[in-house]
Amino acid sequence: MQSEKESVALSSILASAGMAIAKGIIGVSSGSLAILSEAGHSLIDCGAAIMTYVAVRVSGKPADEEHHYGHGKVESVSALGETALLFLLSGIVIWEAVMRLINHEPHSVVANYWGFGVIIASIIIDYYRARALTRTAKATQSQALEADALHFSSDMWSSGAVLIGLVGVWFGFGWADSAAALVVAVLVCVAGWRLGHRTIMTLTDTAPEGAAETITHIVRAVPGVVAVEQVRARDAGDRTFVDVTVAVNRALPLERVAEIKAAVTAAVAANMPRTEASVTTDPVAIDDETIVDRIMVIARNRGLAVHHVTVHSLQDKTAISLDLEVDGKLTLAEAHDIADALEEAIAGELGDKVEVETHIEPLQPGDLSGREALPERVVAVEAALKELAAADKALRNIHDVRVRETDDGEIVNFHCHADPGMTVLAVHEKVDGLERALKEHSSLIKRVIGHAEPMR
Known part of the structure; x- marks a missing residue:
């Protein structure tokens, strides 16, 4: 994708340079201000294309210690520079055209086949370059390439105005050339205004149109999200950076909250490619909280x-x-x-x-050093458990008895079976009672942990 951007930007340099040279030669030889203005327009396009090529190469660099959000804004700076060049050219052309009209100098313009040829060729080249640049700009979301496409598109229409002016001169209307030059200048100003407005919006971190609503809709559908509290989005080159704050149930464990954050990030990335989301969670009390x-x-x-x-x-x-x-x-x-x-x-x-x-x-001690009890001690504890359980008969088949000796006393673990229809509360009371009875049976035992399983 990066190589495609660089390739189309490089081809724009060659195209605009060739047209600037051809228009300049014809403009000087014919004395046509309109063609000369087009030559200046193409010359600025060439400089802009060089700026675009450099900006595209720089913007493709990954984020580093100084540019945490990457280098995408370089494309916006390049586009702003191109805007300034467009307005500068327009001012020069308007001044010269008005002076010619006031001083009645349009008679010096010569309309010849070379002039028609270079303008028609320019329109054809501008058309295909604008299409190629627009297609690549949309695919890569490149502002610099979009600006370059706008340049070639405005060139096409302004060349059309020059062509009409040359036709007027051909039929004896000498003022048509200066009038065409004014039309070119106005069209260039319009193109510059459109490009400048979009560029300034990006540089001032204006949210992309409709992004907040789209992201909100995506995030609300993620399980575990109680509400979307805030969405902030801004463009930087071909990337859109999003900050999302979502409300989650405050009773959730941290692991579940982390899963929700990851799910939100994945959902945004899946639905909006080239988007990087940063998710913040806000714990809130939900309506059905007990x-x-x-x-x-x-x-x-x-x-x-x-x-x-x-x-x-x-x-x-x-x-x-x-x-x-x-x-x-x-x-x-x-x-x-x-x-x-x-x-x-x-x-x-x-x-x-x-x-x-x-x-x-x-609190029960969390990290006790100990050792396995002797086999005969395990047998004695298991026999005691079975004897105590037999008195009640609710817990049966005492098995997997383990006894560990620690400095604080013995820790006993055991498994048993119970009626699968018993409630958890009833089973817990029976296991708890057996644990207490075993501790009372032997003063060596510090703690007893019983695990009840449903009898199959």
Whole structure:
């Protein structure tokens, strides 16, 4: 794609240089201001084409430490320079044409076959160059090539005006050449205005027309996006850079939020090629957020671990109880301060008619060094588990018993089977009861973790 841009820009240099030379020779020999203005127009086109070629090569460079968004704006700077050249040429041509009309000098113009030939050839070349440049500019979203295409397109129409002027001179209307030159100047001014307006809009980061609405529609369809809060877009060369802020459920884990951001980026890229999206998430409370969700968010934002959150809706208030895990090495006073702060935050979130009770318990140690217990110890623990479970008969087939010895005591893990029709609450109570019974059975055991499976 980059090589195609450079190739079409290089061919524009050769075409505009050839036409400038031919028009200049014919313009001087015939004395036609219109042809001379066209020669100047083509000469400026040649300079503009050189600027375009350089801009296209520079804009193709990747982003670096100094240009985080790439070098695409170089094309806009080039287009702005071409605009200035167009207005400069127009001013010179208008001045000379008006002077000739005022001083009645059009009789010095000679219309000959060479003049007709070079103008007709120019129209044909301009037509095909404008088509090639426009096609490549659309395919690559290159502002510099679009500006070059506009140059050749304006050349085609202005050459048509010159041709009409030469016809007038041919039939004896000497003033037709200066009038044609004025038409050329006006057309060049119009082309310069259109190009300059678009270029300035890009350099001032004006949002591409319709981009915000299109991006909003795309992002809203991404699962997990609650709302699209802000969309900002700007062009830089053949790239469009987009900043999107989306609202997401504040109760979601960070991994899910990261997945939503990635999905938004992928959706924008899939629907709008050459677009680079930067996504920011704003956590918000959704309408169906439960009280438990809100409590978990408060605790998570404070870096606290809570579980067994229970909510009771009473006649005139809401009663909340929860287990709060803190570092077991903290003093009771320090742990109580943490619990008080959490309770105040919950009351502030849910209102005055809330009663919060916190049960403080120590965090389980996360990284204990230990060793596997001797086989006979594992057999003894498994026998104790089976004996205790047999008394209730709700939990059966005790298996995969593992015993690890640590400096704080033994940690026991086991699996068991239960009736698949039992509720999770009922199974949890049975497993919890068996865990407590085993700890009471042996003072060596520090912790017991049971895993219940449905009986097949």
